[in-house]
Amino acid sequence: xxxxxxxxxxxxxxxxxxxxWRKGYAATSAQDLVDGTGLGRGSLYHAFTSKQRLFxxxxxxxxxxxxxxxxxxxxxxxxxxxxxRRVLMDVVEDETAEASEHRGCLAVNAALELGGIDDxxxxxxxxxFERVENAxxxxxxxxxxxxxxxxxxxxxxxxxFTLAAMYGLRVLxxxxxxxxxxQITETTIQAL
Amino acid sequence: xxxxxxxxxxxxxxxxxxxxWRKGYAATSAQDLVDGTGLGRGSLYHAFTSKQRLFxxxxxxxxxxxxxxxxxxxxxxxxxxxxxRRVLMDVVEDETAEASEHRGCLAVNAALELGGIDDxxxxxxxxxFERVENAxxxxxxxxxxxxxxxxxxxxxxxxxFTLAAMYGLRVLxxxxxxxxxxQITETTIQAL
DNA sequence: GTCGTTCTTTAACGAACGTTCCAAAACCAA
DNA sequence: TTGGTTTTGGAACGTTCGTTAAAGAACGAC
Numbered sequence: 001x002x003x004x005x006x007x008x009x010x011x012x013x014x015x016x017x018x019x020x021w022r023k024g025y026a027a028t029s030a031q032d033l034v035d036g037t038g039l040g041r042g043s044l045y046h047a048f049t050s051k052q053r054l055f056x057x058x059x060x061x062x063x064x065x066x067x068x069x070x071x072x073x074x075x076x077x078x079x080x081x082x083x084x085r086r087v088l089m090d091v092v093e094d095e096t097a098e099a100s101e102h103r104g105c106l107a108v109n110a111a112l113e114l115g116g117i118d119d120x121x122x123x124x125x126x127x128x129f130e131r132v133e134n135a136x137x138x139x140x141x142x143x144x145x146x147x148x149x150x151x152x153x154x155x156x157x158x159x160x161f162t163l164a165a166m167y168g169l170r171v172l173x174x175x176x177x178x179x180x181x182x183q184i185t186e187t188t189i190q191a192l
Numbered sequence: 193x194x195x196x197x198x199x200x201x202x203x204x205x206x207x208x209x210x211x212x213w214r215k216g217y218a219a220t221s222a223q224d225l226v227d228g229t230g231l232g233r234g235s236l237y238h239a240f241t242s243k244q245r246l247f248x249x250x251x252x253x254x255x256x257x258x259x260x261x262x263x264x265x266x267x268x269x270x271x272x273x274x275x276x277r278r279v280l281m282d283v284v285e286d287e288t289a290e291a292s293e294h295r296g297c298l299a300v301n302a303a304l305e306l307g308g309i310d311d312x313x314x315x316x317x318x319x320x321f322e323r324v325e326n327a328x329x330x331x332x333x334x335x336x337x338x339x340x341x342x343x344x345x346x347x348x349x350x351x352x353f354t355l356a357a358m359y360g361l362r363v364l365x366x367x368x369x370x371x372x373x374x375q376i377t378e379t380t381i382q383a384l
Numbered sequence: 385g386t387c388g389t390t391c392t393t394t395a396a397c398g399a400a401c402g403t404t405c406c407a408a409a410a411c412c413a414a
Numbered sequence: 415t416t417g418g419t420t421t422t423g424g425a426a427c428g429t430t431c432g433t434t435a436a437a438g439a440a441c442g443a444c
Contacts, residue, residue, distance in 0.1 A: 002390040002441070024305055026218035030432055040393055041433085047391090051432065102308025108363055112304045113216055115366030116294025126367035160372055161379040164360030171300055171359035172352075174307030175318040180352055187353040191383030194411070194420040222402055232423045234405085239421090243402065 009047070012037045013061040020058050021103045025113055052118070055110075059124045062106045067131045074135050080143035081189050084136075084162060088188065091166055092181040095173025108170045132166075133159050149192065158192060201239070204229045205253040212250050213295045217305055247302075248312050254298045255320045263327045272335035273381050276328075276354060280380065283358055284373040287365025300362045324358075325351050341384065350384060 019036035020028050030051060034041055048054040073087050094100050103109075107128040114121040136159035143149045149158070165188040169181055211228035212220050222243060226233055240246040265279050286292050295301075299320040306313040328351035335341045341350070357380040361373055 002388080006391070006440090024218060026216060027305075029430075031430080042394075042435095043392055045433065104304060104307075109304050111363055111366040112296060112301050113219075115296075122367065129364065129367055157375050157379050160364075160368075160376050164364055164376045164380075165356060166360070167363035168356030168358070168360030171303055171363065172321065172356055174303040175314065175321055176352075183349050184352050184356045187349050187383070188356075191379070194418080198410085198421070221400075223400080232421095233403085234424075235422055237403065 007037075007039060007043075010061070012039060012047075013058055016054055016058045017062050017106065020055055021062075021106045021109070022101065024109060025055055052120075056120050056124060059106065059110055059121065059128075063124070063128045063131065066105070066107070067128060067135075070132050071135045074139050080139060080148045081192060083139065084192065085185060085189050088162075088166060088169065088185040089182070091169045091173070092178060092185060095169065095181060096178040102174060104173065105167075105170050108167055129163065133163050136162050153192075161191070162188070199229075199231060199235070202253070204231060204239075205250055208246055208250040209254050209298065212247055213254075213298045213301070214293060216301060217247055244310070244312075248316060251298065251302055251313065251316045251320075255316070255323065258297070258299070259320060259323045259327075262324050266327050266331050272331060272340045273384060275331065276384065277377060277381050280354075280358060280361065280377040281374070283361045283365070284370060284377060287361065287373060288370040294366065296365065297359075297362050300359055321355065325355050328354050345384075353383070354380070 015037040016033060019032050023032065028051075030041065030044075033051070033054065034044060037044060039047070044054070048057060069090075070087055073090060074083055076083060076086065078086070091105075095104065107125050110121055111125045111129075115125060116122060137155055140149060140153075140155035140158045144151060144153060144155055149155075165184070169184060172184070173181060207229040208225060211224050215224065220243075222233065222236075225243070225246065226236060229236060231239070236246070240249060261282075262279055265282060266275055268275060268278065270278070283297075287296065299317050302313055303317045303321075307317060308314060329347055332341060332345075332347035332350045336343060336345060336347055341347075357376070361376060364376070365373060
């Protein structure tokens with residue numbers, strides 16, 4: 001019956017993620033997306049309707065990979081503090097790596113560029129944040145039960161605090177050097 | 193001799209700050225700036241050369257008002273923890289106020305939108321961040337001398353940590369509610 | 385092999401972009 | 415009042431914007 005798509009939707013979405021990630025939403029043009037994905041203009045719009053819809057899909061795809069990454073790191077071996085350090089230092093490494101060209105975190109970028117402006121994007125960003133927060137919450141709860149964290153501490157508060165520290169690193173990562181970011185990481189862990 | 197300007201440059205800059213603040217750099221058009229400032233196209237470009245230059249000037253003007261505000265709050269009465277709480281809660285109030293329409297902090301927004309892309313903007317954002325960090329550093333140093341803060345703590349590290357918390361609140365402010373942001377503030381202060 | 389459907393390609397759309405130009409207006413010193 | 419200089423408002427620049435239209439190509443079902 002119908003003619004099948006000539007491309008892998010996930011691959012195209014990954015290319016769109018990369019393009020939006022490097023330039024931001026407003027500064028990315030339809031031509032940038034055509035160049036980035038390799039699709040023709042028509043195919044792109046036929047498949048994704050509009051730039052805004054494509055961005056929403058890209059954000060969903062980004063969450064798939066990035067939140068999963070954090071969840072896996074948190075589920076790894078070591079004490080709670082070791083695992084939190086690993087997650088935060090992963091941000092530090094990412095922010096200071098030449099290769100990642102100041103892309104930062106797409107969800108954080110989207111939160112500041114479109115948060116409160118585009119409801120669909122805001123909701124997706126919130127979902128992304130909450131997914132990471134919940135992963136942290138689960139680990140803090142378990143750690144408290146194990147006695148790694150004081151019984152008087154509130155796991156939900158610790159998760160939100162750690163999330164804020166993570167995103168603080170994302171902001172300062174644009175201007176601060178590795179040593180400063182590492183110091184902040186250590187001070188944060190000390191506070192747990 | 194020459195004809196004097198028919199406008200107050202500071203007022204115009206404040207209007208430009210407001211416009212960029214609400215929409216971001218890329219999403220703000222020359223027409224938006226004309227509408228916002230009330231100047232004609234010609235006057236605007238004659239006075240500020242380009243959109244990019246105008247943004248740089250606006251960012252400088254923003255720093256004048258916003259960093260000064262933090263410095264004044266820090267120089268106010270109360271213990272170090274009370275004063276830090278006042279600064280962080282000021283961010284929380286700003287982020288959750290209906291009136292401020294999700295503008296956030298212009299320096300943080302600029303850091304994420306243009307950090308690493310535009311060198312001039314990056315340098316100005318860094319200057320803004322460092323000014324706040326140094327204000328915090330001065331207070332933490334004094335507080336340690338007064339015995340409010342443990343002698344073993346590093347005032348520089350505490351300043352950077354607090355700065356990161358502040359900007360973490362700016363990010364989460366786009367999606368989280370007041371109660372969560374307040375909780376994060378308290379956890380942060382507890383860590384000092 | 386034909387049909388129905390969807391995908392792809394290409395060209396083009398009107399609108400809006402950032403910027404430039406120019407002539408008229410306005411100011412102050414002389 | 416005149417002359418010199420700068421600012422002003424507005425029109426216009428060529429380019430790029432996000433999006434759409436139209437026609438042909440490619441596939442699976444029969």
